[in-house]
Amino acid sequence: MERDGSITIYVRRLCALLTFLFRILSLRIRKKLARPVMAELLSNLALMLRSGIPLTSALEEVAATSEQPEISSNVNDIVLRIQGGMTFSTATKDYHNIFPLSVHHLIRIGEETGNLDKLLKDASEHLKRIQGIISDTKQALLYPTFVFIAMGAGFLFWFYYVVPKILALFTEMDVALPQITVWVLHISTFIQNNILYIIAGLTGFGVITALSRKKSQRFRKTGDQLMLKIPVAGSIVNASVLAFISEYFSLLLNAGIEILQATKILKESMKNEVFREKLDDIYARLKKGEGIAGSFKGTGIFPPYVVRMINIGEMSGTLTEQLDSIAVEYRNKLSILVATIGKSIEPFVLVVAGSMFLIIIAALLLPIYDLVGTVGG
DSSP states (O other), X not given: OXXXXXXOOOOOOOOHHHXXXXXXXXXXXXOOOOHHHHHHHHHHHHHHHHTTOOHHHHHHHHHHHOSOHHHHHHHHHHHHHHHTTOOHHHHTTTOTTTSOHHHHHHHHHHHHHTXXXXXHHHHHHHHHHHHHHHHHHHHHHHHHHHHHHHHHHHHHHIIIIIHHHHHHHHHHTTOOOOHHHHHHHHHHHHXXXXXHHHHHHHHHHHHHHHHHXXXXXXXXXXXXXXXXXXXXXXXXXXXXXXXXXHHHHHHHHHTTOOHHHHHHHHHHHOOOHHHHHHHHHHHHHHHTTOOHHHHHHHHSOSOHHHHXXXXXXXXXXXXXXXXHHHHHXXXXXXXXXXXXXXXXXXXXXXXXXXXXXXXXXXXXXXXXXXXXXXXXX
């Protein structure tokens, strides 16, 4: 075996202990590359390959210009594998932190068809569109989350700091408190006495929820089901997932990956457990010989519009084009939701916040009114 002008003349197998230690040291957690950086890396690779630069030289250039030492090390390992006789797709198989499963399959198809530069460019554009979908989804969900957290913090501050000072004045003046004020006083007293437990409880709830979502598939599925039923959040998540599915499906089919393999890859890439389960159902139906549109319709979760577009594409042989149209439609819908999310939840926020502040103000003003009336009398 030759590499960089050197020839191997002697090979000795490691003993069992050294082999075991080497495997343990090799099992390090690889840092996943951010999606925008991954898209830029693939775009640069495609550009260099299109310019006639050899693959190993292009990869070495990527490793040399990377600002992350671990990524540079991984890319250099891939170069060594290729120089040792592996194909590009085989060399990248264990490096999903840089080349995810979908990109790995595109690389394999590109090698087989001789269109590696084109498919790498397609993968880069795909990752950019997926990043746009995810960014829009996070932006749309961030605003209502921030609003409700701010409201909760504001109410805690009022009951812990402001309300007790005013109610203490009424107590000193021996003013008869109406029932609503007594309720507010009890709530304020409870919060004052248990503020640390409340903060610890909320923090613990957040940590337990995050860990449960990470570890438990059943918990994730329950959470995703609830999210899809919440009026505004459900529309955002649904539009995001449908844009993701159609975008991903179109890319894989357009690259020449057969329908069953594309469905399997899509299912493995899906984060939403509800849709992940439905994609598993679609895979089973397709394996039995059912049509694509019929398989999607049979899950009962995909909108009629999506099923009709898939059926048109299946009948006319333009499935990838129809999937592209679906992706564009739901990306636009998601963008509109992002732009209008504030106006959508503003009435609800005003009603909730206004009602709670009205109760607090009434609880504070009624004793003052009685006090003024007593002084006047």
